[in-house]
Amino acid sequence: MLIVCLFVSIGLETFSQLVYQDDFGTHFVNRTDIEDSTQFQYRGLLLDTSRHYLPVPVILKTLDAMAYSKFNVFHWHIVDDPSFPYQSRTFPNLSNKGAFHPVSHVYTQSDVKRVISYARMRGIRVLPEFDSPGHTNFWGRGKITRHSEKHPSGTFGPVNPALPSTYQFMASLFKEVASVSTFFTVCFCRKSNPHIRAFMQKVGFGVDLPKLDAFYMERIVNITSALNKTSIVWQDVFDYRERLRTSSVVEVWKHGCYLCEVRRLTKAELRVILATPWYLDQPGPTHNWARYYVVAPCLQGLQNNLFC
Numbered sequence: 001m002l003i004v005c006l007f008v009s010i011g012l013e014t015f016s017q018l019v020y021q022d023d024f025g026t027h028f029v030n031r032t033d034i035e036d037s038t039q040f041q042y043r044g045l046l047l048d049t050s051r052h053y054l055p056v057p058v059i060l061k062t063l064d065a066m067a068y069s070k071f072n073v074f075h076w077h078i079v080d081d082p083s084f085p086y087q088s089r090t091f092p093n094l095s096n097k098g099a100f101h102p103v104s105h106v107y108t109q110s111d112v113k114r115v116i117s118y119a120r121m122r123g124i125r126v127l128p129e130f131d132s133p134g135h136t137n138f139w140g141r142g143k144i145t146r147h148s149e150k151h152p153s154g155t156f157g158p159v160n161p162a163l164p165s166t167y168q169f170m171a172s173l174f175k176e177v178a179s180v181s182t183f184f185t186v187c188f189c190r191k192s193n194p195h196i197r198a199f200m201q202k203v204g205f206g207v208d209l210p211k212l213d214a215f216y217m218e219r220i221v222n223i224t225s226a227l228n229k230t231s232i233v234w235q236d237v238f239d240y241r242e243r244l245r246t247s248s249v250v251e252v253w254k255h256g257c258y259l260c261e262v263r264r265l266t267k268a269e270l271r272v273i274l275a276t277p278w279y280l281d282q283p284g285p286t287h288n289w290a291r292y293y294v295v296a297p298c299l300q301g302l303q304n305n306l307f308c
Contacts, residue, residue: 010038010070010123017068039298042273044073044127050080053105060118067122074119076128078107086112086128090176091169127232128177132159132170132220161216162199171223178227210240221245232273235261244270252276262297 014036018029045066047054054062063074078086084098087106096102107115116126159166196212205211217237224231225245232249244250251273252261258276265272277295 010072013067013070013123038070042073043071044075044273044275045071046075046077046275048077048080049085049107050077051082053083053085053100056107056111056114059115063115063119063122063124066124072124074115074124074126076115076126078128079130086130086177088173088176090172130173130177160196161212161219162196167219167223170220174223174227174229178229213237213240221248235265238265238268238270244268249273253279259297 014034015029018032019027020029021027045062047059047062049059059076066072066074079098083100083105084094085100085106087095087099087108089109095106099106112128119126159170197207200206200208200212203215205215217233221231225247230247230249231245232251233244235250235252235254238244238250249271250265252258252265253275254261255276258274262272262274274297278292
């Protein structure tokens with residue numbers, strides 16, 4: 001049903017752009033034959049509302065623009081290190097203490113449902129992103145030390161993968177947001193915590209951080225799978241732990257030979273979202289928008305599993 005609705009939405013959007021109005025308010029459509037289809041299954045736009053809080057009306061206006069341009073995925077980077085504006089009913093202190101303002105700069109449950117409903121009526125899927133274990137500086141207790149701290153105390157930073165309470169917390173939070181699909185990001189900044197180092201020695205990881213990340217991600221993926229949700233992970237997870245469930249989706253974002261990375265992922269029979277070439281903050285000539293239109297990964301033998 002969703003696929004049918006998306007195609008209908010795309011067709012109606014094309015039709016709406018053919019309609020024009022004369023000086024007397026009469027609407028016309030010129031007779032036109034169109035043969036067209038979408039090149040990519042996934043046509044996404046990311047907004048970061050953790051670093052730059054955006055009011056709901058601004059997000060809705062963005063969704064209108066996305067529909068007009070036939071984007072079909074809204075990647076909502078809703079929380080991160082700078083702030084936690086998502087207002088959780090299970091853990092209200094996450095936004096009470098982590099948002100830029102606990103009242104004016106939060107997204108309530110009703111706000112999230114409104115955005116999802118508004119997007120769905122325009123053929124757009126909403127994918128809120130809840131990063132972990134890194135990018136969680138304002139998630140409250142259960143964090144580990146940031147590298148920037150002069151004297152590591154084990155208080156702030158990424159969540160602690162050595163604590164059973166971490167996974168109890170994640171399971172409760174993800175159960176609450178299970179009505180929407182979620183991303184899970186992996187970051188690497190754990191050596192500064194003495195408790196983490198002790199845990200790694202105890203379980204036989206030594207100083208091998210990728211093993212610790214694999215340990216964490218395995219448990220998180222199990223939690224999301226139990227909620228019947230597909231995990232979308234950043235490429236870091238694959239780079240440090242190549243064994244991923246074939247149901248997982250990997251988003252490629254790093255600079256460098258991103259096509260090489262895509263080939264590795266598709267060879268491993270994983271589905272891929274390619275983001276690298278379209279970062280708006282890439283270095284280059286000012287307002288050189290042409291570079292975003294010349295990227296053609298599907299013409300370079302990468303169509304398998306690349307949402308082409």
